[in-house]
Amino acid sequence: MNLEEIRQILDTAFPDGKVELEADGDRLTLALVSDRFEGLNRVKRQQLVYSPLKDMISSGAVHAVTMSTITPQEAES
Numbered sequence: 001m002n003l004e005e006i007r008q009i010l011d012t013a014f015p016d017g018k019v020e021l022e023a024d025g026d027r028l029t030l031a032l033v034s035d036r037f038e039g040l041n042r043v044k045r046q047q048l049v050y051s052p053l054k055d056m057i058s059s060g061a062v063h064a065v066t067m068s069t070i071t072p073q074e075a076e077s
Contacts, residue, residue: 010030027063032049
């Protein structure tokens, strides 16, 4: 798995976002802060993140994803 490639994918999908990534083999941990999460529940937020990563997940390059998805307002509190 290439973290820079994942970062580029997420930066494109969430241009206003702040992304932190860590990898352990084929397991990805990410923290993403974005205005796009405003008003969405946890499942909808995760779906927004999984969508641009679906090719990497289906190919097996990424096996498991652990994520934190919050808005800028939530990050401040």
